[in-house]
Amino acid sequence: MERTTIDLWVGIFVALGLAALLGLAMKVGNLTTSNLGDTYMVTANFENIGGLKPRAPVKSAGVVVGRVGDIGFDAKTYEAVVSLNIDKRYNFPKDTFANIYTAGLLGEQYIGLEAGGDETNLKNGDKISQTQDAVVLEKLISQFLYSKATEGDDKSSKTASTESGADALDASPLDKIGK
Amino acid sequence: MVLHKLKRLFSRLGAGCINKIWRLGAGARLFGLTLISSGESFRRFRLTIREVYFTGVMSLIIILVSAFFVGMVLALQGYHTLQKYGSSEAIGVLVALALVRELGPVVTALLFAGRAGTAITAEIGLMKATEQLSAMEMMAVSPIARVIAPRFWAGVIAMPVLATLFSMVGILGGYLVAVPLIGVDAGAFWSQMQANVDWEYDILNGVFKSLVFGVACTMIALFEGYDAPPTAEGVSRATTRTVVTSSLAVLGLDFILTSFMIAV
Numbered sequence: 001m002e003r004t005t006i007d008l009w010v011g012i013f014v015a016l017g018l019a020a021l022l023g024l025a026m027k028v029g030n031l032t033t034s035n036l037g038d039t040y041m042v043t044a045n046f047e048n049i050g051g052l053k054p055r056a057p058v059k060s061a062g063v064v065v066g067r068v069g070d071i072g073f074d075a076k077t078y079e080a081v082v083s084l085n086i087d088k089r090y091n092f093p094k095d096t097f098a099n100i101y102t103a104g105l106l107g108e109q110y111i112g113l114e115a116g117g118d119e120t121n122l123k124n125g126d127k128i129s130q131t132q133d134a135v136v137l138e139k140l141i142s143q144f145l146y147s148k149a150t151e152g153d154d155k156s157s158k159t160a161s162t163e164s165g166a167d168a169l170d171a172s173p174l175d176k177i178g179k
Numbered sequence: 180m181v182l183h184k185l186k187r188l189f190s191r192l193g194a195g196c197i198n199k200i201w202r203l204g205a206g207a208r209l210f211g212l213t214l215i216s217s218g219e220s221f222r223r224f225r226l227t228i229r230e231v232y233f234t235g236v237m238s239l240i241i242i243l244v245s246a247f248f249v250g251m252v253l254a255l256q257g258y259h260t261l262q263k264y265g266s267s268e269a270i271g272v273l274v275a276l277a278l279v280r281e282l283g284p285v286v287t288a289l290l291f292a293g294r295a296g297t298a299i300t301a302e303i304g305l306m307k308a309t310e311q312l313s314a315m316e317m318m319a320v321s322p323i324a325r326v327i328a329p330r331f332w333a334g335v336i337a338m339p340v341l342a343t344l345f346s347m348v349g350i351l352g353g354y355l356v357a358v359p360l361i362g363v364d365a366g367a368f369w370s371q372m373q374a375n376v377d378w379e380y381d382i383l384n385g386v387f388k389s390l391v392f393g394v395a396c397t398m399i400a401l402f403e404g405y406d407a408p409p410t411a412e413g414v415s416r417a418t419t420r421t422v423v424t425s426s427l428a429v430l431g432l433d434f435i436l437t438s439f440m441i442a443v
Contacts, residue, residue, distance in 0.1 A: 007228060014340060020348075021343045029376045
């Protein structure tokens with residue numbers, strides 16, 4: 001008699017554990033959302049991928065259509081070779097444009113695909129030739145400061161370049177980039 | 180005189196080291212013996228189920244209650260810091276990743292060592308002190324197959340189940356604090372969590388961790404009990420050692436496992 005109650009409790013225990021695992025998989029994890037199904041792989045070369053990581057999303061029009069596979073380095077062209085696993089349901093023209101974007105200002109980086117107008121579609125193993133590199137924030141800021149400094153020199157040769165540099169820092173650089 | 184004291188110090192240090200290594204070897208031998216003679220604990224699965232009841236089901240209350248509070252505290256603390264950066268919606272990710280990757284397996288293992296490990300050590304130590312194990316051997320019943328192995332497999336089965344429950348209940352506790360109490364948007368809470376918690380890299384790795392902790396904790400508890408001097412003092416010391424050694428082993432193993440998992 002006692003044995004059966006123990007069996008019952010252990011059964012409940014294991015069932016609870018399985019339910020929790022199911023709950024983790026469905027509610028917490030990405031098992032349901034990242035269900036890509038069959039994929040085909042295309043590659044894209046970038047001069048700079050910034051902080052792009054394997055398994056980062058590949059989006060088109062904001063919808064996740066695939067994931068970044070592995071990221072390699074081409075020692076001949078000194079470029080990053082990124083392989084993209086795209087869902088078989090979505091076909092993209094041959095002249096699709098691949099950009100590296102950042103989600104938010106400091107968020108993770110992802111690849112955005114912009115479809116072109118070509119008649120033929122990308123196949124497994126194809127290469128996307130038109131790419132745009134990741135925006136490196138430091139580069140952008142230093143470019144901005146540099147242009148600001150030269151601007152200041154043009155206006156009045158009297159103003160010391162250090163001062164205009166300080167001006168540039170005072171004004172929010174991101175506001176200016178927006179303009 | 181000083182030289183004599185120094186000599187004694189060194190010899191004690193060496194004896195301690197040799198003793199530790201001897202115990203490590205004996206523990207490894209017991210582990211091997213347990214694996215070899217664990218056929219019976221599957222053929223007579225009732226034995227194992229009985230032990231799952233005592234180590235797993237009886238630990239449910241402490242595990243679930245602590246998971247609930249750990250989750251709630253995580254949400255409170257996480258919100259406090261995250262809102263400074265204006266990203267309080269990420270609270271769900273923080274709670275889920277912390278629980279699934281680290282706190283679930285580790286805290287469960289620590290509680291398991293305190294709740295079930297000590298019970299195993301005391302039980303086996305007392306069995307040895309009252310010569311029950313010797314009596315079994317006299318009757319040609321292997322105490323390792325009959326007593327040790329079922330408890331080992333019960334621990335190995337119970338730990339991942341408990342750790343998974345810990346993570347799930349902790350996340351529910353975090354949800355209760357974050358959404359109804361603080362007022363984070365429920366949709367953002369779950370969707371951010373789903374976007375950032377990976378089934379394989381986070382959840383399955385956590386379950387694997389707890390499996391390893393289950394082997395380590397149960398084996399340490401069994402060995403300490405099996406190896407305890409058959410006196411009241413010996414059993415009490417063995418019980419203490421179980422908690423200390425299991426906790427250290429869990430934290431050390433956690434670092435090793437994590438460093439492998441992050442590198443991948």
